[in-house]
Amino acid sequence: MEIRRKDKRFKEENEVIIQYTLDRRKFNSYIEVNAATYDLSISGARLRTKKSFPLDATLRIQINLTRSRQVIKVDGKVKWLKKMTGEDSYEIGVEFLHDISKTVLSLLRHLYGEDVKIPSAVS
Numbered sequence: 001m002e003i004r005r006k007d008k009r010f011k012e013e014n015e016v017i018i019q020y021t022l023d024r025r026k027f028n029s030y031i032e033v034n035a036a037t038y039d040l041s042i043s044g045a046r047l048r049t050k051k052s053f054p055l056d057a058t059l060r061i062q063i064n065l066t067r068s069r070q071v072i073k074v075d076g077k078v079k080w081l082k083k084m085t086g087e088d089s090y091e092i093g094v095e096f097l098h099d100i101s102k103t104v105l106s107l108l109r110h111l112y113g114e115d116v117k118i119p120s121a122v123s
Contacts, residue, residue, distance in 0.1 A: 007041040007042045007043045007044075008041060008111075009039045009040070009041045009046075010039060010040050010041065010111050011038070011039045012037060012039070012040055012066070012067070013036050013037060013038070013066075014036065014037045014040065014063050014064055014065055014066050015034070015036060015063075015064040015066075016034070016035040016036055016037055016045075016047055016049075016061060016062065016063050016064070017032060017033070017034060017035070017061075017062040018032070018033045018034075018035050018047070018049065018051075018053075018059050018060070018061055018062075019031070019032050019033075019059065019060040019061075019062075020033065020051075020053060020057065020059050020060075021058075021060075030060075031051075033049055033050070033051045034049070034050075035047045035048060035049035036048050036049075037063060038091065040063075040107075040111065041111070042096075042104060042107050042108060042111065043095060043096055044076065044079070044093065044094050044095040044096050045061075045063070045076070045093075045094050045096070046091055046092070046093055046094075047061075047091070047092050047094060048084075048089055048090070048091055049089065049090055049092065050088060050089050050090070051090070052081055052083070052090050052092075053078045053081065053092060054078065055078055055079070055080070055081065056077060056078060057077070057078045058075055058076070058077055058097070059075065059076050059077075059078065059094065060073070060075055061073070061074055061075070061076050061094065061096075065106070065110045067110065068106075068109060068110040070106050070109075070110060072103050072106050072107065073103070074096050074097070074103050075096070075097040076094035076095060076096050076097060077094065077095050077097060078092055078093070078094060079093045079094065079095050080092065080093040081093075
């Protein structure tokens with residue numbers, strides 16, 4: 001199986017809060033779930049959480065970036081889900097739906113740092 005990644009992945013753990021809307025017709029009808037990043041890239045993340053989510057669900061995600069001490073908020077779409085063997089937890093793959101360039105810039109600064117050149121093209 002060939003793995004095709006759009007962006008470089010960084011293994012790091014950051015605290016995450018996921019908000020998931022239960023009923024889009026009702027205001028404030030959502031659940032909040034704690035999670036953590038397992039790996040992170042500009043285009044998405046692998047998250048560990050105690051809650052499963054449906055494929056293609058849109059999640060509101062807040063990531064507390066430990067190293068750079070930034071907080072980013074981004075929507076993401078669930079692309080895959082895996083129940084962890086022997087545990088009461090899940091790994092989920094989330095593709096970010098960037099609508100704010102500030103989020104992308106925050107991730108670039110955090111993941112690549114000031115000492116590393118930010119790539120101008122994805123290979």
